Amino acid sequence: MLNGGGGGQKKRNTKIEPYRHRVETDPKFFDKSWRKLHDAIREIYNHNASGLSFEELYRTAYNMVLNKFAPQLYEKLTENMKGHLEEMRTCIEAAQGGLFLEELQRKWNDHNKALTMIRDILMYMDRTYIPTNKKTPVFEHGLELWRDTIVRSPMIQGRLFDTLLELIHRERTGDVINRGLMRTTTKMLMDLGLSVYQDDFERPFLEVSASFYSGESQQFIECCTCGEYLKQAERRLHEESERVSQYLDAKTNEKITAVVVKEMLANHMQRLILMENSGLVNMLVEDRYEDLTRMYTLFNHVPDGLATIRSVMVSHIKDTGKSLVTDPERLKDPVDFVQRLLNMKDKYDNIINVSFSNDKSFLNALNSSFENFINLNNRSPEFISLFVDDKLRKGVKEANEEDLETVLDKVMMLFRYLQEKDLFEKYYKQHLAKRLLSGKAASDDSERSMLVKLKTECGYQFTSKLEGMFTDLKTSQDTTQGFYASTSSELPADAPTMSVQILTTGSWPTQTCNTCNLPPEIVSVSEKFRSYYLGTHNGRRLTWQTNMGTADIKVTFGNGSKHELNVSTYQMCVLMLFNSADVLTYREIEQSTAIPAADLKRCLQSLALVKGKQVLRKEPMSRDIADDDSFCVNDKFTSKLFKVKIGTVVAQKETDPEKLETRQRVEEDRKPQIEAAIVRIMKSRRVLDHNSIMTEVTKQLQPRFMPNPVVIKKRIESLIERDFLERDKTDRKMYRYLA
Amino acid sequence: MHKLGRGSRDKVQQFMAITGASEKAALQALKASDWHLEGAFDVFYSQPQIAVANTRHLEELYNRYKEPDADMIMVEGISQICNDLQVDPQDIVMLVISWHMKASTMCEFTRQEFIGGLQSIGVDSIEKLQAKLPSLRAELKDDQKFHEIYNFAFAWAREKGQKSLALETAIGMWQLLFAERSWPLIDYWCQFLQVRHNKAISRDTWAQLLEFVKTIDPQLTNYDEEGAWPYLIDEFVDYLKENGLA
Numbered sequence: 001m002l003n004g005g006g007g008g009q010k011k012r013n014t015k016i017e018p019y020r021h022r023v024e025t026d027p028k029f030f031d032k033s034w035r036k037l038h039d040a041i042r043e044i045y046n047h048n049a050s051g052l053s054f055e056e057l058y059r060t061a062y063n064m065v066l067n068k069f070a071p072q073l074y075e076k077l078t079e080n081m082k083g084h085l086e087e088m089r090t091c092i093e094a095a096q097g098g099l100f101l102e103e104l105q106r107k108w109n110d111h112n113k114a115l116t117m118i119r120d121i122l123m124y125m126d127r128t129y130i131p132t133n134k135k136t137p138v139f140e141h142g143l144e145l146w147r148d149t150i151v152r153s154p155m156i157q158g159r160l161f162d163t164l165l166e167l168i169h170r171e172r173t174g175d176v177i178n179r180g181l182m183r184t185t186t187k188m189l190m191d192l193g194l195s196v197y198q199d200d201f202e203r204p205f206l207e208v209s210a211s212f213y214s215g216e217s218q219q220f221i222e223c224c225t226c227g228e229y230l231k232q233a234e235r236r237l238h239e240e241s242e243r244v245s246q247y248l249d250a251k252t253n254e255k256i257t258a259v260v261v262k263e264m265l266a267n268h269m270q271r272l273i274l275m276e277n278s279g280l281v282n283m284l285v286e287d288r289y290e291d292l293t294r295m296y297t298l299f300n301h302v303p304d305g306l307a308t309i310r311s312v313m314v315s316h317i318k319d320t321g322k323s324l325v326t327d328p329e330r331l332k333d334p335v336d337f338v339q340r341l342l343n344m345k346d347k348y349d350n351i352i353n354v355s356f357s358n359d360k361s362f363l364n365a366l367n368s369s370f371e372n373f374i375n376l377n378n379r380s381p382e383f384i385s386l387f388v389d390d391k392l393r394k395g396v397k398e399a400n401e402e403d404l405e406t407v408l409d410k411v412m413m414l415f416r417y418l419q420e421k422d423l424f425e426k427y428y429k430q431h432l433a434k435r436l437l438s439g440k441a442a443s444d445d446s447e448r449s450m451l452v453k454l455k456t457e458c459g460y461q462f463t464s465k466l467e468g469m470f471t472d473l474k475t476s477q478d479t480t481q482g483f484y485a486s487t488s489s490e491l492p493a494d495a496p497t498m499s500v501q502i503l504t505t506g507s508w509p510t511q512t513c514n515t516c517n518l519p520p521e522i523v524s525v526s527e528k529f530r531s532y533y534l535g536t537h538n539g540r541r542l543t544w545q546t547n548m549g550t551a552d553i554k555v556t557f558g559n560g561s562k563h564e565l566n567v568s569t570y571q572m573c574v575l576m577l578f579n580s581a582d583v584l585t586y587r588e589i590e591q592s593t594a595i596p597a598a599d600l601k602r603c604l605q606s607l608a609l610v611k612g613k614q615v616l617r618k619e620p621m622s623r624d625i626a627d628d629d630s631f632c633v634n635d636k637f638t639s640k641l642f643k644v645k646i647g648t649v650v651a652q653k654e655t656d657p658e659k660l661e662t663r664q665r666v667e668e669d670r671k672p673q674i675e676a677a678i679v680r681i682m683k684s685r686r687v688l689d690h691n692s693i694m695t696e697v698t699k700q701l702q703p704r705f706m707p708n709p710v711v712i713k714k715r716i717e718s719l720i721e722r723d724f725l726e727r728d729k730t731d732r733k734m735y736r737y738l739a
Numbered sequence: 740m741h742k743l744g745r746g747s748r749d750k751v752q753q754f755m756a757i758t759g760a761s762e763k764a765a766l767q768a769l770k771a772s773d774w775h776l777e778g779a780f781d782v783f784y785s786q787p788q789i790a791v792a793n794t795r796h797l798e799e800l801y802n803r804y805k806e807p808d809a810d811m812i813m814v815e816g817i818s819q820i821c822n823d824l825q826v827d828p829q830d831i832v833m834l835v836i837s838w839h840m841k842a843s844t845m846c847e848f849t850r851q852e853f854i855g856g857l858q859s860i861g862v863d864s865i866e867k868l869q870a871k872l873p874s875l876r877a878e879l880k881d882d883q884k885f886h887e888i889y890n891f892a893f894a895w896a897r898e899k900g901q902k903s904l905a906l907e908t909a910i911g912m913w914q915l916l917f918a919e920r921s922w923p924l925i926d927y928w929c930q931f932l933q934v935r936h937n938k939a940i941s942r943d944t945w946a947q948l949l950e951f952v953k954t955i956d957p958q959l960t961n962y963d964e965e966g967a968w969p970y971l972i973d974e975f976v977d978y979l980k981e982n983g984l985a
Binding site: 689690691694710713714717720721727732733 | 902903941942943944946947950965966967969970973
C-alpha cells in the first residue's frame with residue numbers, strides 16, 4: 001500500500017469565543033437615567049423641546065427597560081405627567097369667563113404635543129413591557145390622566161358642562177357663538193373616549209335640551225297656530241341637525257332628534273292635531289299642502305303619529321261625507337251630488353299625493369272612509385248612474401273624449417265603493433235604455449267604453465244584458481233597412497218614414513205595456529212592418545211601446561212660419577189631431593189618443609206651457625189641466641230656429657214610491673241569486689255546516705251586494721222544502737246536498 | 740207466590756195501570772229492571788210481541804168498518820171504531836194507532852194499513868184493541884217513540900198534495916202532542932203563530948221545533964242565533980223577548 005507523501009497531519013479545530021463585556025450595575029443608573037427623562041419632559045411641557053436629543057433620550061429609556069427598570073419608569077412617568085397636568089389645571093381654573101374654553105383648549109393642545117413626544121421617546125417600552133404586562137399604552141395613559149386630572153376634576157367638570165350648555169343655549173336663542181371652539185372641545189371629549197363624550201357631555205346635553213324644548217313648546221303652543229308651531233318645530237329639528245354636523249358627534253343626531261320630537265311633538269300630539277281653527281282638520285279643509293306635508297313629515301317620527309293623523313283624517317272625511325250624502329238639499333240634484341263626491345275624492349287624492357307621500361295606509365284609509373259614507377245613502381247607486389247618464393248624453397259640454405274618459409274612470413272609483421252594485425246595475429240599465437231609445441247617447445264608443453269598465457270591475461254576467469241592448473239596436477237597424485228594401489214599392493210616396501227599435505224581453509228594463517191610438521198615417525206603416533217582421537221571424541210576438549220613442553214633424557203655422565218639431569211619440573199623437581180640428585178639449589184628446597192621463601198631462605204641459613216652446617195654446621192659461629180645458633194651435637208661434645225640440649222626458653231621480661218599487665224588485669232578484677249560490681256551494685261540497693254556508697254565500701255574492709243573513713236562511717229552508725237539501729240525521733246544523 | 744212489600748205492590752199496580760200489561764208481565768219487567776219503574780217500561784217495550792193475530796178475524800173486522808162502496812175505512816168507519824173503543828176521535832191514542840198502521844192520511848185506513856197495523860200490535864178484535872189502549876197511550880212516554888210519532892204526525896195531518904201543514908191543523912196537532920210533554924212555551928208558540936206567522940208550516944220547521952223543545956231551556960239561556968234554527972223559530976225567540984216572556 002502506498003503511503004501518501006508528507007505524512008498525515010491532524011487537523012486542529014479553532015473556536016472563536018465572543019467578546020464578553022462585563023457590566024456591573026451602577027447603583028445610580030436608574031436615578032441618573034430618570035433625571036434625564038424628567039428634565040426632558042419638563043422642557044417638552046415648557047415648549048423647549050427643540051434643544052433635546054431624541055436619540056439620546058430614546059436610548060436612555062431603552063437602556064432602562066433593558067435593565068428591568070420598566071415598572072419604575074412607568075410609575076415615575078405617571079407621577080410626573082400628573083404633576084404637569086395639575087399645573088395645567090391650575091391655569092385653566094384661573095381662566096376668567098369666556099377664556100375658560102380657550103385656555104382648556106390651549107392646554108389640551110400642549111398636552112397632546114407632549115404626549116406625542118413622550119410616546120416616541122418611550123416607544124421601546126410601549127412595544128415590550130406594556131403589552132406583556134397589560135398596562136395602558138403611554139399615549140392612552142396620558143389621555144386618561146388628562147380625563148381624570150382635568151376634565152373630571154370637581155372644579156372643571158361642572159364648569160365645562162355649564163359653559164358648553166350655556167353656549168348652546170345662547171345659540172338656540174339667536175346668538176352667534178364660536179363654533180370652532182365648540183367643535184374642538186367636543187372633539188377633545190370624543191378623543192378621550194366615546195363614553196367620556198356620552199357621560200360627560202351628551203347625557204346632560206340631552207337632559208337640558210329636553211327641559212329647554214319642553215319650556216319652549218309650552219310657550220309656543222299657547223300662542224301659535226298649529227301650522228306656525230310645526231314650522232317652529234321643523235326649524236328646531238333642522239337647527240339641531242346642523243349643530244350636530246357642526247360640532248357634535250354624528251351619533252348624537254338621532255338622540256337629539258328624539259328629544260325634540262318627544263318634547264315638541266309627541267307630548268302635544270293630540271292637542272296639535274286637534275287644535276281648533278288651525279289643526280289637521282283646518283289644514284285639510286283649506287288644502288294647506290305645505291302645512292300638511294310638514295305635519296306628515298314631523299309626525300312620522302312620533303310613535304302612532306301617522307296613525308293619529310290618519311284617524312283624524314278618516315273621522316273628518318266620514319263626517320264631511322256623511323253630511324254630504326245625507327243633506328236633503330244635496331239630494332235634489334244627483335249630478336251635483338256625485339260631482340261633489342268626485343271633487344272630494346280628488347281633493348284628498350291630491351293631499352295624499354302631495355303631502356302624504358302617496359302613503360298606502362292613507363290611501364286605504366281614504367278608500368274605506370268613502371266606502372263607509374257613500375253607502376249611508378241608499379240612493380247613491382241611482383245617483384251615480386244619473387251622473388253617468390248626464391255625461392253620456394249628447395250636448396254635454398265636455399270638450400273632448402279624453403276628458404270624458406277621465407271623468408268616467410273617476411266615477412268607476414265611486415262605483416267600486418258601492419255595496420249594492422246590483423242596484424246600480426238596475427238603474428244603469430234604465431238610464432241606458434232611455435239614452436239609447438231616445439237617440440240621446442252621445443257616442444257609441446263612450447257607451448261601450450263604460451261597459452268595458454263595468455265588465456272589468458264586475459265580470460261578464462253583470463254587463464251581458466247591457467250588451468244585449470246594444471245588440472238589439474244594431475239588429476234593429478238591419479231589420480228596418482230590410483223592411484224598407486222589401487216593401488218600399490208598397491208604401492205611398494208621402495208615407496212617414498219609420499225607424500223601429502226591437503227590444504228583447506229581459507234585456508231591457510221592465511216596462512208597463514202602454515199602447516195608445518196612433519195616427520192613421522202611422523198605423524198603416526207600422527202594421528206593414530209587423531207583417532214583415534213576423535213573416536221573417538217565426539214564432540215571435542211584437543208589442544208596440546208607444547210610451548217610448550220620438551218623432552219629427554213638419555209644421556206650417558197660421559202666421560206662415562214653418563218649423564220642424566222634435567217631439568215624443570205621445571206628443572206626435574196629440575199634434576196630429578189638429579190637422580182635422582181647430583179646437584179640442586182635454587177630454588176629447590184623451591179619448592182620441594188613449595194616452596194614460598199622467599203621461600198625457602205632462603205631454604200637454606210641454607206643448608202649451610213651456611216658454612219658447614208653446615206650439616199649442618191652452619184656455620185657460622193655468623198650470624193644471626182640467627177635463628174641459630181647451631187647446632188649439634198657436635198660430636202666432638215663432639222661433640229663431642227652424643228645428644225646435646219640444647222637451648222629452650229626461651232621466652229623473654225616482655219618486656219615493658218608484659224608489660221603493662225598484663228596491664223591492666232588486667230584493668226579489670237577489671233571492672234566486674242567493675239560492676243559486678247555495679246550490680253551487682252545496683253541489684261542490686256535498687255536506688256543509690250552516691255557518692260555513694252563510695260565510696261562503698256572503699263571500700261569493702259580496703262583489704254584487706251584501707246578502708242579508710235572514711234571506712240566506714230562508715233560502716236554505718226553501719231548498720230543504722223542495723228537497724234540494726236535507727238536514728243530516730245526526731247533526732241538525734249539517735246540510736246534505738240531494739242529487 | 741211471593742208476598743210483595745207495599746212499595747213493590749204499588750209499583751206493580753202503577754206499571755199495570757200505565758201499560759195495561761198483565762200482573763205477570765209487570766212482575767217480570769220490574770224484576771228485570773231491579774224495580775225501577777222507568778227501566779221496567781224500557782224492558783217491556785223492547786220485548787217482541789208474542790201474540791199472533793188471527794187474519795180471518797182481522798178481515799171480518801176490516802169489512803165491518805170499511806166503506807160500502809170503497810176498499811177503505813174512512814170518516815164514518817173511523818167514527819164507528821172510536822165508538823166501539825169508547826174513545827174520543829180527538830184522543831191522541833188514535834194518532835198512536837195510526838202510526839202503528841202507517842196510515843198515509845188522517846181519517847183514512849187502507850186495508851193493508853188496517854190489517855197490517857193491527858197485526859203488528861198483536862190484536863185481532865175490538866175488545867183486544869180496547870184492552871191494549873193503555874199500553875198504546877203509554878208509548879208516548881218513550882222519547883224515541885214520541886219522536887217518531889211526532890214526525891209521523893206531520894205527513895199524516897197534511898192535506899193530500901200539499902207540501903206544508905195548514906196552520907190551524909199544525910196548531911191543533913202541537914197542542915195535542917205537547918199535552919203529553921208539558922212544554923211551558925206551547926201557548927206562547929201557538930199565540931205567536933197566529934199573531935205573527937199566519938201561514939203554513941214546513942216539514943223542516945215542524946221537525947226542528949221538537950229539537951228546539953228538547954234542547955233549549957224555557958228561559959232561552961242556551962239559544963244560539965247562529966244555531967241553524969229555522970227562521971220562524973228565530974222570530975219566535977224575538978217575540979218572546981219583545982214581550983218579556985223569556
